[in-house]
Amino acid sequence: MKKLFLLTTFLFACTLLYIFIIRGPEGTQEGQWQTYKKTGPQNIYSYPTTPEEKKEAKIVDGPKKEEKPLRSPASKKVEKMKERTSIKGRNWSLLPGQDLPKTITYLNKVNDNWKGLMGQDILRFLRPKTSLFIKPQARLTLLERDGGRHVEQVMVKMLSPEGRHFSYQAYIDSETGKIIKTWNNTIHEPMGKKTTTFRATGSIGPSGSTRF
Amino acid sequence: MRKEPNTTLLKIIPSLYQWYKEVGITLPMVGALLTIVSCVPSQNGGGGGAKRVRGATTDNSTFSVSPNFGRYLDDNPIALSGNTSLDSTTPLGKFLNQSPRFITSNQFLIAPCASGGAGLDQCLEVKETDTSSYITATENRWAFNTSTQEFLQVQTFANMKDIMNKFHTTLEFSYNIAQGYGYNSAIPSQLFTSDDNAYWFKSGILKGYSNCGVENNAFYDPAGNTICLGHITVEPPLYVATDPTVTWHEMGHAFNKIGMNTRHRAFESSISVDSNLGFLFYDEAGAINEGLADFYALFMNNRTLFADWALGRYLKQARPLSESESVHSPGVEKTQDGRLSYPTYITYDPNEPEKAFEDVHYAGQIPSHFFNAFYESLQDSSICGLSSDLSLKMTYHLIFETLAEIGDQTATGSGVLTTNPANFKVNLDPTNAVEWMAKNKPITFRRFFQVFSKYFLRTLGNSSFAICNGREYYLDDYEKLLDSYGLLLFKTYNENDNNMFTGHSGSNTTVTPTNRVKSQLISKDLLILDNRENATTAFVIDNQRDIKAAIESLILSGRISSISSQIDGNFAFNNGNAQISPGELVAVAVNLYNNSNSTMAGVHLLANDWDHVKNGAPCNNLGDNFPLDSEGAANLTTGEGAQGGCDYTTRYNGKNILVEPNEELAPVCLVELPDEEATKWVTQDKMRTNIGLAKTNCLGGDTSLKDCFIRAVKGADHAFYSRIDSKKTWAESLITEDGVPEFNSSNVIFFEVSPWIPPGTTFNCRMRASFTNCEDCHHDANNGYDDYLDFEFAGAKPFKIINFKFTVID
Numbered sequence A: 001m002k003k004l005f006l007l008t009t010f011l012f013a014c015t016l017l018y019i020f021i022i023r024g025p026e027g028t029q030e031g032q033w034q035t036y037k038k039t040g041p042q043n044i045y046s047y048p049t050t051p052e053e054k055k056e057a058k059i060v061d062g063p064k065k066e067e068k069p070l071r072s073p074a075s076k077k078v079e080k081m082k083e084r085t086s087i088k089g090r091n092w093s094l095l096p097g098q099d100l101p102k103t104i105t106y107l108n109k110v111n112d113n114w115k116g117l118m119g120q121d122i123l124r125f126l127r128p129k130t131s132l133f134i135k136p137q138a139r140l141t142l143l144e145r146d147g148g149r150h151v152e153q154v155m156v157k158m159l160s161p162e163g164r165h166f167s168y169q170a171y172i173d174s175e176t177g178k179i180i181k182t183w184n185n186t187i188h189e190p191m192g193k194k195t196t197t198f199r200a201t202g203s204i205g206p207s208g209s210t211r212f
Numbered sequence B: 001m002r003k004e005p006n007t008t009l010l011k012i013i014p015s016l017y018q019w020y021k022e023v024g025i026t027l028p029m030v031g032a033l034l035t036i037v038s039c040v041p042s043q044n045g046g047g048g049g050a051k052r053v054r055g056a057t058t059d060n061s062t063f064s065v066s067p068n069f070g071r072y073l074d075d076n077p078i079a080l081s082g083n084t085s086l087d088s089t090t091p092l093g094k095f096l097n098q099s100p101r102f103i104t105s106n107q108f109l110i111a112p113c114a115s116g117g118a119g120l121d122q123c124l125e126v127k128e129t130d131t132s133s134y135i136t137a138t139e140n141r142w143a144f145n146t147s148t149q150e151f152l153q154v155q156t157f158a159n160m161k162d163i164m165n166k167f168h169t170t171l172e173f174s175y176n177i178a179q180g181y182g183y184n185s186a187i188p189s190q191l192f193t194s195d196d197n198a199y200w201f202k203s204g205i206l207k208g209y210s211n212c213g214v215e216n217n218a219f220y221d222p223a224g225n226t227i228c229l230g231h232i233t234v235e236p237p238l239y240v241a242t243d244p245t246v247t248w249h250e251m252g253h254a255f256n257k258i259g260m261n262t263r264h265r266a267f268e269s270s271i272s273v274d275s276n277l278g279f280l281f282y283d284e285a286g287a288i289n290e291g292l293a294d295f296y297a298l299f300m301n302n303r304t305l306f307a308d309w310a311l312g313r314y315l316k317q318a319r320p321l322s323e324s325e326s327v328h329s330p331g332v333e334k335t336q337d338g339r340l341s342y343p344t345y346i347t348y349d350p351n352e353p354e355k356a357f358e359d360v361h362y363a364g365q366i367p368s369h370f371f372n373a374f375y376e377s378l379q380d381s382s383i384c385g386l387s388s389d390l391s392l393k394m395t396y397h398l399i400f401e402t403l404a405e406i407g408d409q410t411a412t413g414s415g416v417l418t419t420n421p422a423n424f425k426v427n428l429d430p431t432n433a434v435e436w437m438a439k440n441k442p443i444t445f446r447r448f449f450q451v452f453s454k455y456f457l458r459t460l461g462n463s464s465f466a467i468c469n470g471r472e473y474y475l476d477d478y479e480k481l482l483d484s485y486g487l488l489l490f491k492t493y494n495e496n497d498n499n500m501f502t503g504h505s506g507s508n509t510t511v512t513p514t515n516r517v518k519s520q521l522i523s524k525d526l527l528i529l530d531n532r533e534n535a536t537t538a539f540v541i542d543n544q545r546d547i548k549a550a551i552e553s554l555i556l557s558g559r560i561s562s563i564s565s566q567i568d569g570n571f572a573f574n575n576g577n578a579q580i581s582p583g584e585l586v587a588v589a590v591n592l593y594n595n596s597n598s599t600m601a602g603v604h605l606l607a608n609d610w611d612h613v614k615n616g617a618p619c620n621n622l623g624d625n626f627p628l629d630s631e632g633a634a635n636l637t638t639g640e641g642a643q644g645g646c647d648y649t650t651r652y653n654g655k656n657i658l659v660e661p662n663e664e665l666a667p668v669c670l671v672e673l674p675d676e677e678a679t680k681w682v683t684q685d686k687m688r689t690n691i692g693l694a695k696t697n698c699l700g701g702d703t704s705l706k707d708c709f710i711r712a713v714k715g716a717d718h719a720f721y722s723r724i725d726s727k728k729t730w731a732e733s734l735i736t737e738d739g740v741p742e743f744n745s746s747n748v749i750f751f752e753v754s755p756w757i758p759p760g761t762t763f764n765c766r767m768r769a770s771f772t773n774c775e776d777c778h779h780d781a782n783n784g785y786d787d788y789l790d791f792e793f794a795g796a797k798p799f800k801i802i803n804f805k806f807t808v809i810d
């Protein structure tokens, strides 16, 4: 009986450990939108994006559609990059020509709270009424000069307090939550010539500085 | 000797090829056949300028069409009516196509696509907004009153579907040309067989929203792959979706994304970052993106005026694609002198020609006019004599080739897709490809049109292919046309590409110097920091309000990566004293001066890391005489010609620790260390150890010691200027009414300034500058004017070094 109890406890612990490692403490769900709000300079809270917010931010959900080619090619000559695991639940994102060295050092760890840190990092400089929505897309490890860096690939959507839409994809450092790289930024067609410009506060030169 | 007829163009039309093989036709007949083919009305073509009968309202009631059919506007209402003062109150029913067209047999507005034997069931879909439900047909019919939102969705869907189908037909043609002629092409042989859908999108469906709610705007969102069409704020609203040219323009951005990502998607590599065409608020890559998008409107309707309804009617912002459009200023005409040339017209809005606008849409008019002129030249019997249909397809063929090569993250550029570094011929290598495209060797008018011209040479310019009615398109004719646009900015066609191992071997076709009349090249030494009397070294923006607004726009648009946690969230240290002070985030516009007698254009200033420090000391053999030997320069006799020495440039941008363990990049800013005997210029880490600052207090924390005190924000670490006129600075060239310069976010470089810097500390940020019409920034006079090799853009050679020296003052 005691053995059964121990076994059950052990299995339960293994299950918890599995959930923690594989899914993360919040069950880091890829493909699920999360809303971030700023309540003060240092206070950010987040929750799963509500249907109303999705409507406002033009966020589309829905099951991922399977797209299969109508006709599969008879033969393929492409040498496909093999997926290789870096740490549990995460694959290397190796670029063409990149090979893993025999020994790997990792430049960062995976912080379970990367999402919170990222929200804080992005919203820190923005007005409180800015809306931020983030959807995790992939968990990757990049091979850099000095070792492997764990990153989270995310899709970011933002709504300015005036309702302007912005979107892009980004790599987020899995430990610090900081944005490392962005791409696929929205291409706007501003119909009107109001571009955001900044007037120089002043100038500096060999003879000192001048304020305008 | 009898010349073999040109059959490859025929092969792309299988039935004609069969006919050729069976019946046996001669070369003149081939030409005649191609002419006939081009006369067959295009299945998906636009209105071609056909006018509707005015006043005859088309009944678009449900049962006026067969099941699965509907009606829509196949051009904008001004084009269809010929009435330039048409009102937004005008019912649009009278402009609908008379004969109903097939819309879809699907339950919703969802379309499949097919190209080259491959296909997908769901390639695009349309709804009113992203959160609305799909509409369904009424009694299986897609005919709706033009005042309804249902009509607007059918309208958007049909316009998107038409151009998608035409794009796929053209792409298949392009693939067949590349495969048929068998030259060294960028269009990969796996275009239609890759699992990553290289001919469409890896992540699937493109979504269109016919009334997405944005005011005076439309956008393409490449992250979510959506097109959002808003409305113009007049009463009643003018829905952007009623101007198909805008829908086609947005689709053009989507096609450009496909083009830029063709090769690595065909390779099915695990690259998840997409190549983009445009990286800043203003850069020439973004201008090419806009110019191509405008040209996609002409692709559909063969008209040389874009968006005269949505942009033109109320906002006066329609854009021409030909010098013969009446909206142009006097002097703009289809002559060698009158073409819309670079850089004269780089900030030109024909609707307000007296003002200068640094904007990608207006700058994009130069490439769009060139594409149209080239397309027209292909039809000109004295130059090439192709049908209009084939001329358009061949123009797009060269565009597809160019995008596939310049956006290639496999770095192979053309030919076989492989991971072998011996074949990394463009964009340095896969590790650095995106950095090269955006910063070190950016996509400029020179880069784009040099690659375009290379593929011209390999196809239309190839005498053995004889595509132009039995002969080639003469190179002189081509170079003169390119030069009339000021775009003959290269000296060779660079067929040997830029691989480090093959170097300058291989032969290149040289541009005939006498063909370069309007395309002026200027020595990089004439780009300097303003040194006139009482000159300004740099403009500084450091007041809280402006910095807040600037950073907000950069963060919202996702142009920058994270800002140091050492910078206060409210920019509390930003004191607005027009100096660079500890703890500030400052925007700096270095005051570059054009000391030449011509306009410099596409001026690009880089503050990203580069190869100028060896073994912890700055090299002083890079052309800027900095620093002096006595001021702490690296020892030049150490490791000469070998890794780690000052006359060695990293081959891997300092990122390959296995092959180049002694090569690493350094940040731009060095610091002056007061010495008892002499001034010493040292790295920021040396200064940190000197003042005993804890590593964790560095701007990037204890893992980023090299840029401990001053750091350019990634993404805002390069600036772009459309033009700098002769004997002027940028601010003087694009003058504001009160003389105080106004900058957009791409004119400034943002620096984080550590709060730990002792006031009085002097820095020298060693930036690198280049410009598009530069004589010695791109090709190497010592190697037959062959382009510099890709790796050299990690160093000093292709650049003018600009030393920006300043003292941090509290």
Ligand SMILES: [Zn+2]
Residues within 6 Å of the ligand: A187, A188, A189, B249, B253, B289, B290, B293
């Ligand atoms: Zn556009």
